[in-house]
Amino acid sequence: MIPAPFEYRAPVSEEELIALLAKYGESARILAGGQSLVPALRSRAARPEVVVDLRRVAGLHAVEPADDGGLRIGAMATHGEIETSPLVAARSPLLRAVSALVGDALVRNAGTLVGSVCQADPAADEPAALAALDATVEVAGPGGTRIVKAADFLQGPFETALEPEEYVRAVRVPPAGGESAYRREPLGRLGWALAGAACRIALEDGRVKEARVAVTGVAPRVYRAFALEEALLGHEAVALARSLRAGELAGEVVRGQEILGDARASAEYRRHLAALLARRAILKALGAAGGGRVP
């Protein structure tokens, strides 16, 4: 269909962007790659008075190395740029692999990682990977810049910690400690994850020293499975792999979470998939971290 009327603004600097957002507040929507906003405009599900396009704002496009050995990914960097960046491949193979799973080539060439984070779709792939990687979100606004953990930034279905006059300048991915993996069950041809689990495991002397597990697709938001992370700590890798295979700890994956059931999949199936995919991702990461010792 045709969008309801709106005003279009394309600021060229962050100062101008901040001024526009301060002026229009909640009646404005920010346009980056447009892969979520444009369909919402066309179906009139979104009816902002003003659309503020980031395209011409200087300094938001970079995928660059961070001083701490990690990455800084600008608001306008596309999934495709991340997927093909040698820098990302070297510093965060998980993020590279997960970016390649988004939509199809057309979507990846237009859509942005930051756009996906701001959309906070509860079934998106990249936010899960970012949460497992301890990534942070660089939120800018009239009061300056604040840094929010990715897992805290995602607050509910299509809800974030962003205030109306704020925008996300970049996502920061710290240097990856340990090994990481992502497993998903896709929904249909170009679908989001019906369920997906990202994990990162660091071993010390053969025992789990650090564990991160983030789950997407099954709850109203992408979440960190803290109960499971805690339960993994300190375990000897080989024994842990064995007990995971035996189905232990499965309940920890969804502990305390409201699991969704709808026409696409029942809550029971989603709960099953979350536990299964988390197990598969952990086993994969354990195997890599254990350097061939973990079966």
Add this chain to the structure above:
Amino acid sequence: MVQPIDDLFGISSPRRPLQVAIVRGEVARASLGRIDAAEALRAPGVRGVFAYEDLRRTCAPIPIGVPGLEEARFSPLLALSDGEVRYPGEPVAAVVAETISAAADAAELVRVSCAAPLDVATSGERRAFSSTWSSGDLEAEFRKAEWRGTFRFALPAEVPRPLELSSVVARFDPGAGTLAALSSSRSPHALRRALSAALGISEAKVRVVSAGGGGAARPGSWAPVRREEILVAALARLLAPRAVSWTESPEEHALAAPRLAGAAAEVTIAARRDGRLLALRADAAIEAGAGPAAPDLSPLRGAALFAGPYAFLAAELRLRGAFADSPPTDLLAVRGGAFFACALERAIDEVAAALELEPAEVRRANLYREEECASATGVRIEPPRVREALDRLLERSGAAALRSERRVRRERGEAVGLGVALAVEACARGRASGPSPPRAAEEWSAATVRVLETGAVEVATGMAPRGPGLERALARIAAGALGVAESAVSVRFGDTGAGPPDAGASPGRSLPAGGSAVERAARAAEARLRAIAASILRVPEEYVQRWGGDFAAGDRSVSYEEVCRRAYRGSDFPSGPGIEATAYYDPEGPAVACGAHLSLVSLDPETGRARVERHVAVHDAGVLRSRETAEADLEEGILRGIEAALEGAGGPSGSEKPELRVAFLESRSPGNPIGARGIGECAYGGALAATANAVADALRGLGARSVDPPASPERLWRAIAEARP
């Protein structure tokens, strides 16, 4: 000469067509109350808001009859709802404005009040129609059979997902009293007839041009007539001389576009213990939605081969249709006959499993023999071709090796399944046969071939454009018959102002029927060229031969170009000036396409995800005009079939695309002069059935019950979980 279509609509003029936004009802079976358009009428750019009452004098209901059905009571085709909203999305009002945005903005201001559902209390089946067909003594065969089994199978209704959606623009010229419409319909002559009947304008004063679109395998509009097209034409009449236009939005398509009907069947088969099939009864319930989307659609047409290529001694088909609170359906064939084919092919696998026989062998042993003349439904389908397709399939796919691969992998704990299916499809059906109903509308094709003074060739066909493949094939057929280069031929599609009446494009008939008409018209034109050449060469016609492009007799010859020039500039024509011929082609019998499919499927028992690892198909698609186009058509049909088998709305993603291997037999179809047969639709049914059989085989290997298509991961996971204690 035909007027350029752009001028008819003033698309390029400063006053562009008026745009229509349709207000749709939200609840099913509700009585329509007041429509308050006051606010919408005050909105900028709005030229009018119309409800059923406003159109009543302009636009009459078109009765929908479906030949061959009993107790059929269908609501007529109406531009807008006349008081009842039968399904969510039914059009109730139209807003006309200068731009699409103005129309869409104003449509949101129209207030429609709907009373509570008319008869919520009425549950249970609302019978739409029924029909029965049988041959042989079914009861006797069932009585004396050593074995009988009943099997249930269902396919849900499907919303086609085209690449391009429906669109129409229409303009009424009050001076001339003519109506012109450019539409995405693929049956321009059927649409012209409907517009003429609805608006009371002489059919000769209505011109419809089919703009095609949507691609061959995923048509934007399979329905020959859409109620929105009648609405737009009626508005064009009221708002003349302005042109009026409507384009379907993706949301409207998902909500209210005509669907492909869903159906459920109970198939009972009687057999001997050695696998000889004796009798078949198919009891099918069709979900008709709000009824047929257009006149002349009959579910019986897809049932013409419900007994497949097998030599049942008795067969019976019982059909009943029920209304549902959903958009109108095609009814036409219940997915082009794929439903009946798939139900039967699944049942045969269950028979083979119950009798512990090899499924491919059961099929081969039961193909009817040539001397039996015809299949159980009386349609001749050339069993040797089916047998050859099956044998070539088993050989090409290495079926024996695949069976041992399956055993080895199962021993390793993997969940794998093999499925075979045969597919037969009666394309370009022509006259009635078996359960096919008597013909209601034209099912023939027609074409006009005109050779111009310069030797250039114009072909006009009533077929709608379906992509460059068909255009090239038709040009090649005309060029071959006329003895000219393909580049000399240009093909004009789907213009009622240019070509003779034709049933239009529908699956499996473009080439067999449309191509045959072009071939006959081109041969008739060539005969005229030959007559003129004979008069130039002063010899009897039978002495004229073709040498390259030239016409020759003995050592004298005259070039093709000279013959064409003389046809227009000469003075002594043997039979009048000009070279033009129109031919109607009425298929003598169906051009039966057949194919054999094999699918290797693996399951992840933990997630329930099924994946087609390999799919092999051997098809007899008749004489091929372009191998490349035929392969693309076949592969597209197979991928659509796999999608329908495994995930319905989803399907194989790019990375999961199975390994496809296809081959053609290329036998000449005796059903038509160019020996063509259909491809894609037959492949769809075959791939759907083979994949469903492979999934069932994999589940059987796990001790789990079978699952109807689409076998979504969750349904497979549940079936597998149930089987595990």
